[in-house]
Amino acid sequence: MASITLKDVRKRYGETEAVRGISLEIADGELLVLVGPSGCGKSTLLRMIAGLETVTSGTIEIGGRVVNDLEPADRDIAMVFQNYALYPHMTVRQNLSYGLKNRGMKGAEIERRVAQAAASLEIAGFLDRRPGQLSGGQRQRVAMGRAIVREPAAFLFDEPLSNLDAKLRVQMRIEIRRLQRALATTSVYVTHDQMEAMTLADRLVVLNAGLVEQVGRPIDLYEKPASLFVAGFIGSPGMNLLPAARGGSALPGGGRLAGFAPAGDGPFTLGVRPEAFSLGEGPEAFTLGDGREGFSADVTVGAIELAGAESYVHGTPEGGASPLVFRVPGRTALEIGQRARIFAPSAALHAFGADGRRIAA
Numbered sequence: 001m002a003s004i005t006l007k008d009v010r011k012r013y014g015e016t017e018a019v020r021g022i023s024l025e026i027a028d029g030e031l032l033v034l035v036g037p038s039g040c041g042k043s044t045l046l047r048m049i050a051g052l053e054t055v056t057s058g059t060i061e062i063g064g065r066v067v068n069d070l071e072p073a074d075r076d077i078a079m080v081f082q083n084y085a086l087y088p089h090m091t092v093r094q095n096l097s098y099g100l101k102n103r104g105m106k107g108a109e110i111e112r113r114v115a116q117a118a119a120s121l122e123i124a125g126f127l128d129r130r131p132g133q134l135s136g137g138q139r140q141r142v143a144m145g146r147a148i149v150r151e152p153a154a155f156l157f158d159e160p161l162s163n164l165d166a167k168l169r170v171q172m173r174i175e176i177r178r179l180q181r182a183l184a185t186t187s188v189y190v191t192h193d194q195m196e197a198m199t200l201a202d203r204l205v206v207l208n209a210g211l212v213e214q215v216g217r218p219i220d221l222y223e224k225p226a227s228l229f230v231a232g233f234i235g236s237p238g239m240n241l242l243p244a245a246r247g248g249s250a251l252p253g254g255g256r257l258a259g260f261a262p263a264g265d266g267p268f269t270l271g272v273r274p275e276a277f278s279l280g281e282g283p284e285a286f287t288l289g290d291g292r293e294g295f296s297a298d299v300t301v302g303a304i305e306l307a308g309a310e311s312y313v314h315g316t317p318e319g320g321a322s323p324l325v326f327r328v329p330g331r332t333a334l335e336i337g338q339r340a341r342i343f344a345p346s347a348a349l350h351a352f353g354a355d356g357r358r359i360a361a
Helices: 042-050 092-102 107-121 136-148 166-183 194-200 218-223 228-233
Strands: 004-013 016-026 031-035 057-062 077-081 154-158 186-191 203-208 211-216 240-245 256-258 267-272 294-306 310-317 324-329 339-345 349-352
Touching: 004 042, 016 042, 016 057, 016 211, 031 042, 031 194, 042 057, 042 077, 042 154, 042 186, 077 136, 092 107, 092 136, 107 136, 107 166, 136 166, 166 194, 186 194, 194 218, 203 218, 203 228, 211 218, 211 228, 228 240, 228 267, 228 349, 240 324, 310 339
Parallel strands: 031 186, 031 203, 077 154, 154 186
Antiparallel strands: 004 016, 004 057, 203 211, 240 267, 256 294, 267 349, 294 310, 294 339, 310 324
């Protein structure tokens, strides 16, 4: 096991700088998840740690050793890819043992490691099958097993679940988290799926255009996003974002605000999570004033998404701004075209300045 340290790491392709000076400390045994949209630099950063991409500038340390000039095989890491990268003509047993044999390991130790990995991943019954005889989930388990048998200082995961169906992704991410905790091996995991990132990470790194937007525990990024980008990216559906002005009770896009005063001057962006809203009953519900502080809006229901235990309602405010999304439990009695009043208390509101950064309220 080992810590991983990135110091002002940059990667340039011609005139394009894909990674723009990233510094991170990944603790021994930690599972750090890199998340962001396509093209944000997360896979490039992972490949630089692995040695599959050269570093333009900056340093990468694994276990206190600078590895910039080391070949991937000399970095004591194991990588799990989204396409499994298994040898189709070999059995599962041969796929698991191949790398160990190449390193000159003795047969008894190879058998011990293969048996241990197969048992932990519940693939012992498939050891004599070839990859073509396995399901996608079973093949991904074999790919993980091939990494586990090496007993490396660190695991690197490059979107390993993206080829699986939704149900299997849930099962496999639980399995990855269980194994990582049991093995206590430093791990860096790349995904574009923010739900996957939230459920797996000890710490989460949100990347945007080659830069780090925010680093922290998943719940901290959800409850206190540092920027408009993080607010919109983390959470499904994302945070509602509306233009607002200090000292004004009426919002340009519709809605009213009372008792919420972020620091500074000038306009700002108001943020409200869908679950922060309550649905009022009757036209006078949630009237601001007389001690009631927060955000209130009258909306016309435009769409309803039933998600089983809850529903997400899209309602257009009176001012004609983009629809606000709010959550209601279970099936809702609301209908398309119906008017409703929604309210979110001040404690649930967020504010972002003209530079897109969070403002203290």
